[in-house]
Amino acid sequence: MASTIYSVVKIFSINRTADPSHPWTAPTSNPCSGSGFVISGRRIITNAHVVTGATFIQATKLSSGTKYKATVLAFGHECDLAILLINNNEFWKDLEPLNLRGEMPNLLEPVRIVGYPQGGDSISITGGILSRINTYVYSHSRGELELPVLQVDAAINSGNSGGPVFIENEVIGVAFERLPSGDNIGYVIPAQIVKIFLASIDKGDETGFCSLGISLQSMENAMMRKYFKMKKIMTGVLVTKTNQHSQGNEYVEKNDVILEIDGMTVEDDGKVFYESRLWMHLNGFIALKNPNERISLKVLRNGEVIHMKMEAMPVDTWYTSDYSSPSYYILAGLVFTESTESMTGVKICEVLEDNINKGYSSFRDLEVHCVNGRPVNTLDQLCELIVASTEEYVRIELEGDLVVMVNLKSHKKSRGQLLESHRVMYDMSDDIEEAYPCLGEE
Template identity: 30%
Template structure:
């Protein structure tokens, strides 16, 4: 029985296998491969048979539109046609060895083309420059440039390029007004020395008076922006609605504040451009006074003032300033040019509240300003003719000029200034006091130049004089010393000895008047070397002043055998000639026993019309 069942199973399996081997395969419809320009689509459905219900229509997929990337908007136009890259080779004066050339440096800044054609930039971009080049976008050439006007008190300058090819296809930029708070502005330049234009965007954060660090003494209207401004942005335009609303010029470093940068607004720019219309820059004018707010009710009642929120009180009047002979300490200023002065020293000007000095800021040398005041509780109307205040210059940085100095027997005497303090970093309390209170205590009346013995060069005759370093000169042989010229003339005399009395010092410094020239040469050779003072052929030379090339900043001397010449006979004539030619004046030597080394530069102007 089992054998029968196994046989049946094997029979059915054999039959199934035979059927599979003899069945023909199914015919599949093959589709040709898609060509390079064909799209694989599913086959169309067969047409409906007669009498069959119609097929429902199928939705068709619309074609996909191509994505087009739009070019970024340029709200200020093509700035590349107006922006330039400025490279300056400069020579920094050496106040520690003023007879030397000084350190050579290189800096990069920005500028932009305005009507003229001229290029506007910052004064600190071109200060102390000896060689200047500019580059424009898309041009591999570097064009030599020259400074036309420079205003160190507001950190603005104009330069130009003599090549007629440079300004072709360049587009001058126009100026706008003061931007609104929280409005967007864009700053253009070449930060960190880059060779391609950089753009940063920010908002207007604050509009206020700020110290302009280039001079370190002048405060003008400035606008704070959040756009990043770094070295290389200086002199570049800050734009809004295709108009220049400012010039980038200063900001805080990252370790002090983040995103705090400043631009020079258009009122300051327009004043600079107006000032130079007569081909001469007269600088900013000032009243020459200090004042205090009158917000204390008790103080107002004491002065007899009503509680109307008006008036400030005069603290100090600088006698050398325009207000010196008009206003007095204790005067109460009520209005300026018919603008009421609030008790916080603000006035309403063109719909904006600004500080009172802004009214004076917009005026020029020779203009008058009207004050309504109270003096001893009596109302008065006064007018003041505006001018510069020269005592302020002692506390300002100076550029494009040589340090002034007198060297006698290895003793270096220099007038006190901010640049001198920066060079020596002196901590002498008397020197610091004379600097800090030069104006407030009106020290300038007795000492227009505060003459400091800044250094004592190494020499056997100077071995025991270290205690006199940083002393202030008061008298030489009983003669009061008020200026550096007074000191030079005192040393030009021929007494047996010089008795130099210092302010606040004990015993005077005493020097014999024998062979100071040899001591000067010997001391300089041991200290900082000076060009042209290495041999003995200069002993009997008359004073010589030359106009060296602008690319050089050195003392010029000449070997000769001319007869001795008294101090000041030819030197003043040559100085005038140098000033007419707008050259840097050089050092000079006086002959024989009267010989000193005298550095000039206070009146020298290395750039035409740059005063």
């Protein structure tokens, strides 16, 4: 441990962040610090959330107080990882790359977390055990892909993000989150996820992690099991939704019950016995697959058992690391912008309350489904349909079967006063104004 800590560095960054609920405001600059560590190829691993939107990045090492300028080579937003480069030979002097462990660790193994958390300037080492292995959507990803995560009881605090987690002298993962409401519940990105990310970058692609692109539901309810014709000896999970753009959509159908994967039984809660020593959710198991690796499935379809084989395929990544304010359009005080939680979608991110939108104040964060009966997936589509409207009213259908009716003449008449009362200078972003100048006409 004594020699490995010299390969752990402190990251300083100035990050510009936009307020998604107030897209008309300028991005603000905020200082941020985190941790990182040296890997092969004169590269540094850290968390993506430490350097997302960064306009300036620096790093220091334990043996020197000098700050060295760093740049981002690559982001892996869905796995909250980033690779930094430092073009300075002096920085790399006497720094040795750390080794990433090849397999999942065992529960109860002792761990050490090394980094630069808040509370001091010097390096910090905390200890604990590996208490759980789970899968969930990383908070930074803003997506839907579930990835494996290690849970430890060693302290992880602000500033630890991006630092290595050791078992003996091997890195088993990267510290990245903690549970604010719990005591010493910290989360670690497994080294296997780091390796998949690095392999993807080394190949020159950014295709992401493998997934069947399906939504699953447990089959623990006796009536559910009987309805879907499961025998008593069967266990599995129900497919409730398939992504039409995913590999799984070509093989798996809605209402299929997945019984086995690669010869392993899928339990009613979706877990498989990974490497014959620990329980892992099906989604996490697939995420550890390499692209084009073969997957065998056993499914129950309409009471018939079907065997199928397919290749593991990565899902497309989506995330904007741009720190500029998002595109927006304000109609009758309803602020429309594109959703940050999915690849497509428009939502009402804010309601600037006024008489014209009375009764709509609770519609914040609701997704838009249709405008004048036409489906809407992008802000451009919404604006096009409003421009093309020849009726007195625009009908906007939202999630939950809610409806908004806007009189266009009333909107134009009240627009100036509404913006002034809420101290909003412009009712649309520059790109929307350039594409649809008639939206700003009286």
